[in-house]
Amino acid sequence: MKFLTAHDVIKHLYSLPHLHPKNDLSFIKRILSSLGDPQNKVKTIHVTGTNGKGSTSYYLSNLLQKAGQKTGLFVSPYVREFNERIQLNGQDIPNSDLVKVANIVESKIELLQKDDPNFALVTFEYETALAFEYFYLNRCDYAVIEVGIGGQHDKTNVICPEVSVITTIGLDHEKIIGPTIEDIAHEKSGIIKSKKPVVLGNVPQTVLPILLKKANETKSSVYLLGRDYTVETTKNIQYCFKNHQIVFAKRPLVESYDIAIAVTAFYLLHLPLEEKMIEKAIDQTNIPGRYQIISKAPKIVLDGAHNIQAMNNLLSFLHQVKNKDGRLYCLVTMMKDKDLKQVFDLFEDQDKVTLTTVPYPRATKLNDFPAEVREKYAYDANYCHAYQNLKNKLSKNDILLVTGSFYLVSAILQVEDPINASARD
Template identity: 70%
Template sequence: MKFTNAHEVISYLYTLPHLHAKSDLSYIKRILAVLDNPQDKVKTLHVTGTNGKGSTSYYLSNLLQKAGQKTGLFVSPFVREFNERIQLNGQDIPDQDLVKTANIVEEALTKIRQQDEEFSLVTFEYEVALAFEYFALNHCDYAVIEVGIGGEHDKTNVIMPAVSIITTVGLDHEQIIGPTLADIAVEKSGIIKYKRPVVLGNVPELVLPVLTEKAEKEKAPVYLLNRDYHLQAKERFEYRFADRQLHFKLRPEVEGYDIAIAVTAFLLLKLPLNDEQIMQAIDQTVIPGRYQLLSNKPTIILDGAHNIQAMKNLLKFVRKSHQEPGKIKVLMTMMKDKDLAQVFSLFKDEEVTLTTIPYPRAAKLADFPAAVRARYRYEADYQVAYRKLRENLQTGDTLLITGSFYLVSAILKLEEDRCEFKE
């Protein structure tokens, strides 16, 4: 097969299966070997965590660019378009490069199939192969690699990173890497590599020994939040690590942790960047779909929070910054395989409207728990739901769109189309 445009590549990726019969790294290692192991030609930083791994990856990417490093970034999910998944120096992979790289991967697949005609990749493996090949082709100095799910068995776990990062450990994807918090910690500890430093963020005391014991076994130096590096929220965030003291604009507390983690990992690389440049790089970083302010008057916030920990953090921030006597209105859907009952138990006085999106995993009305259906109204058409909510916002109201990056993406697209139409 030879691709001629980006639409063909992206459409093809979505026709691939999501899982193999066995969950190991043999398939991704085989395709990378035929591609001459592009993942070994670029220095990497490996980022996992239940929450915060995307934000941390964006902050790291910006710091590396500021230090003059040609920087690759592999993240998921995308918010506006697929090309966001693979970036070079903050720019999405251009369509023509996506096509070129996909055709190189196809050539490698053809070689393998001459000996093993049944060989195939799942969607995420193909995306990982694309990213590593693209970064190697462009001679990146560093690539920041965000894990898909977990760590040990994730298809990105074929690298020997300069630094490993575990942002948080919480409950999410329990069916795949759980069911317990300890199971999830064991899976995430899989990115800790021999003698490579590991930066740990806000990790629960309960499972911290799981990570530190793995690090000890691998002789990997550990840098732990509130022990080796520190963050305090005052009028601004104040950060300390070794002899460095920095400060950053105040934002949600969890974003502060992500900043502290990213800065610590960056400082371990000993690249030439002074304090002022580090602070600038952080404050200039824009993370799509995370605490994203779409409008100030009225206040409309987009955030892809899709598990209990992320939703808890988001609601804490929104409630704290919300001005009475206005109302907090929420438009949300979630994937039906998430812990819906737990997430919805977090809501108090918020006015929630349930919706859905045209995506196979998205919850429809019947997928929401009975108590949730009884409590909140449901509008099947997310566009109608959003327009109604937006038009009826009163002074002081806050509208929050959340529960899924797919919904955030759809609303952003809706807003872009609305602005183009007005122009």
């Protein structure tokens, strides 16, 4: 099979299964080996965490670029289009390069299938192989690699990074890497590699010993938030690590520890960059789908918060900044495997919530929401109609929040700006 267009590639990727019967790394290792192990030919930083891993990855990518490094970035999910998943120096992979790399990977798959007809990749393995091959072909100095889910068994866990990063640990994806927070901590500790430093962020004390034990076993130096580096937020964000002290501008709903984690990981690479340039790199970083304001009066906010911790932070902030004369309208869908009841408990009684869905297999339909949620809130299966209906109700002091899933955020961006949301060079 030969791909002719990026549409062909993406269509094929999403026709593949999502999971192997056996949850190991044997398939991704075989395809990477047939490609010449491109993941070993580029320096990497590996990032995991229940929340903040995407933001931290974007900050790290920008810091590396400011330091003059040719920088790859592999993140998920995408907000506007698939090409966001694989970036080079802050630019999405062009369609022509996506086709080129996919044909290279596909040719190797066909060769492997001659010896083993049962050999096949799942979607995320294929995407991971695309990213590593693209970064190698473009001779990246560094690539920032965000895990898909977890750590130990994640398909990206085939690298020996210069630095490992664990941003936070909380309850999410319990059915896959849980069910307990201790199980999740064990899984995420799997990215800690022998004699390579690890930066730990906002980690609960209850599971910190699990991570420290793994670091001790691998002889990895640990840099722990609050012990080895600090961050304080008042009118601005004050960061301190060793003899480095930097002040960053405070940004709405930006977790200060995401910034601190990224800067600490960057310092461990020992790349020359003035503190003013570090400050500039952070301040200029835009993170798609995270507190993304698409209208100011009335305010319309898109945020892909999809677990308890992220949603609590988001709603707490919006309830604080909301005008006393205004209302908070919310359009929400989530994935079926999330803690739906606990998330909806975070909304206040006066919040005007509308439930919806998106055309994605894991997305909640009406009967997937808990009974008490269905009884309390209106449901509109047509997200376009639901969104326009809420927009029409807004006064200038109101806020409309679209949240619960990056898939919904992406869908609403298509509604608001269908040309720019899908256009490519």
